[in-house]
Amino acid sequence: MKINKPVLDTQSVVTEWRRHIHAHPETAFEEHQTAAMVARILRELGMEVEEGIGGTGVVGTLKAGTSNRRLGLRADMDALFIHELNELDYRSQVDGKMHACGHDGHTAILLGAAKVLAENPNFDGIIHFIFQPAEETGDEHCGGNAMVKDGLFERYPAESIFALHNMPGLPFGYVAMRSGPMLASIDTFEFKMLSENTHAAAQHSTADPVLAAAQAISACHQFKARYINPADALILTITQVKAGDPLNDRPGVHVGPSEVLVRGTIYTLNEDIRSDVEAGLAKTIKHTAELHGTDYEFSYEYGYPVLQNSPAETQLAAKAATRVVGEENVDADMHPVMGAEDFAFMLKAKPGCYIMLGADGGESGYLPCQLHNPHYDFNDDLIPIGIQYFLNVVDEFFESE
Secondary structure, three states: OOOOHHHHHHHHHHHHHHHHHHHOOOOOOOOHHHHHHHHHHHHHOOOEEEEEEOOOEEEEEEEEOOOOOEEEEEEEOOOEOOOOOOOOOOOOOOOOOEOOOOHHHHHHHHHHHHHHHHHOOOOOEEEEEEEEOOHHHOOOOOHHHHHHHOOHHHHOOOOEEEEEEEEEEEEOOOEEOEOEEEEOEEEEEEEEEEOOOEEHHHHHHOOOHHHHHHHHHHHHHHHHHHHOOOOOOEEEEEEEEEEOOHHHHOOOOOEEOOEEEEEEEEEEOOHHHHHHHHHHHHHHHHHHHHHHOOEEEEEEEEOOOOEEEOHHHHHHHHHHHHHHHOHHHEEOEOOOEOOOOOHHHHHHHOOEEEEEEEEEEOOOOEOOOOOOOOOOOOOHHHHHHHHHHHHHHHHHHHHOO
16 A cells, blocks of 8 residues: 555544444434534645535635646545444444444545645645535435535536545455446336225226236336347336235235335436336336226436546546555555446536445455445544545546546
8 A cells, every 4th residue: 555644643533423323313405413513524624615515515625836726635424324333433423323334434534635746735726615405306306416416516517537445345445447437327116006995806897907017017027038138237126015005914804905106216328228117117017907997197307317437537546546545555446336326417517537445354454344334333444545546536637638
């Protein structure tokens, strides 16, 4: 690892920041304390700061030299609705909420980079430190989209934008990325099969919404298998099925339900087929309902788009990462991952690169569990690597034409 002394010198204070944020988690668009802390630190570092962008987003601007070139660096701030099960001195103090994805670490790393750069402004240009709310919503009503719609890049017209995410399951300090589609889009759909309540012994007298829903679920998977090109990565998962009348909980009462609700999620790496999937599922549900004689309702909601890194910025990120962890620990052509991330909205507006930073191991031998787990905790040994990575991105960006 090649970590500069100013980074190592700031590690302890950044770790304190991270653990404070961990102990005080805030979920989507409620990151008021976290945003205030971020804004206060940035102002103490002498930056121009704007709060309230896209809800609770914060941008700090640092200028050095005479160039008007502009770079954006982004971190997410929100926590999850998960009850923490760790026994830590800094465990969550908010029941039912915790930082189970490492956004506390991402925010602290970017604050650390801001601190080192403010104290050692050896670049020529303008850096916008972007602290984003509400990454975890999973739909278009997320912080990344909200900040873009609120004029983020009109007010802070960065040429390129970069972000990172810690990744349990990858070796400590290992960096993975790829040009083009790296993470999937995420959309959700739901449908209802509607009929009338009927006595269980008179099933022949009324259309059965349970049977219609069951066949519709199977038909949705058949649509995906037979009518979507298998070369286009696509995941269709049924996530929820609800049916039944509370009366059925009583002995001797046997009543068929009047409706069945089904919800599902779609992930794909091909932005162009999302509308085809919506249309195909709508037709599938309609025809299945007609076959069974039920009424139906169908809705489809678009969430995050495909996260696509741009070629030049991916090359720059690979160089920056290599300078920290060595060429042998950088994979610049990783396999895409079928998870989703709302940084994709910013990458639709500006060229940039999103990387994954391996979390397993380090000096402490820390082995974090998977993300979104009540036993998860961010690996603090990653802090100097993440800070140094961002510093190297700054170097590479302002040295490039």
